[in-house]
């Protein structure tokens with residue numbers, strides 16, 4: 728039932744346009760970010776993250792990624808400043824990653840991809856009443872993208888990877904309280920920004936993207952734990968490991984190169 732999409736040969740990014748024609752729109756994400764072509768915009772303010780009162784509520788396997796949800800009933804956890812005219816409330820974060828040793832980020836930088844990419848999804852609760860409404864508005868969502876490169880263990884990522892066994896199968900949900908995503912930020916909030924879209928169906932062109940220039944470092948072992956998740960549900964015969972759940976870069980279609988805050 729419903730529009731089943733995924734990352735396989737038959738249901739992957741190359742055929743999403745059949746059920747979601749906006750996939751061929753003129754502000755689709757992700758994109759290849761070309762640093763030297765990114766116009767440096769001195770009027771761009773720093774991005775500010777107020778995650779201090781931020782606490783997670785649950786973790787789930789959406790069938791396409793692992794998602795950590797937040798209580799977005801007030802403005803306790805917001806992103807503001809930068810290219811944003813309002814504060815945007817944190818709703819959830821999720822990851823995209825590759826297979827063993829190969830790349831898995833969605834945005835690329837000068838044609839190079841990272842091992843993984845973390846997306847913190849926020850919505851404009853000043854202008855819109857619900858997340859669903861914001862998700863279809865041109866300035867409805869702000870997604871903070873953070874690249875993950877492989878190296879040493881990340882000292883806090885284990886809090887997430889140690890909980891993955893509770894959400895192995897599509898559709899599983901578990902309590903996941905008290906996690907503050909502040910611990911997943913790199914030291915610098917220097918960023919690129921551009922107008923784009925969701926990178927999974929329904930691919931709404933409703934996202935102001937803020938992609939941090941500095942990656943965080945995680946170990947191959949920690950990434951490997953993401954790959955122990957399954958795309959498939961507990962009742963399915965096929966056990967398909969969750970990996971390569973990333974959409975490749977899309978055409979700029981006349982968009983100006985990303986703006987850059989030093």
Ligand SMILES: COc1ccc(/C(C)=C/C(=O)O)cc1
Pocket residue numbers: 846848859862924925926927928929
């Ligand atoms: C209204 O339905 C939605 C479904 C997915 C999403 C996201 C947040 C997609 C993505 O992360 O690319 C938003 C709304």
Ligand SMILES: [Zn+2]
Pocket residue numbers: 821822823846926
């Ligand atoms: Zn994403």
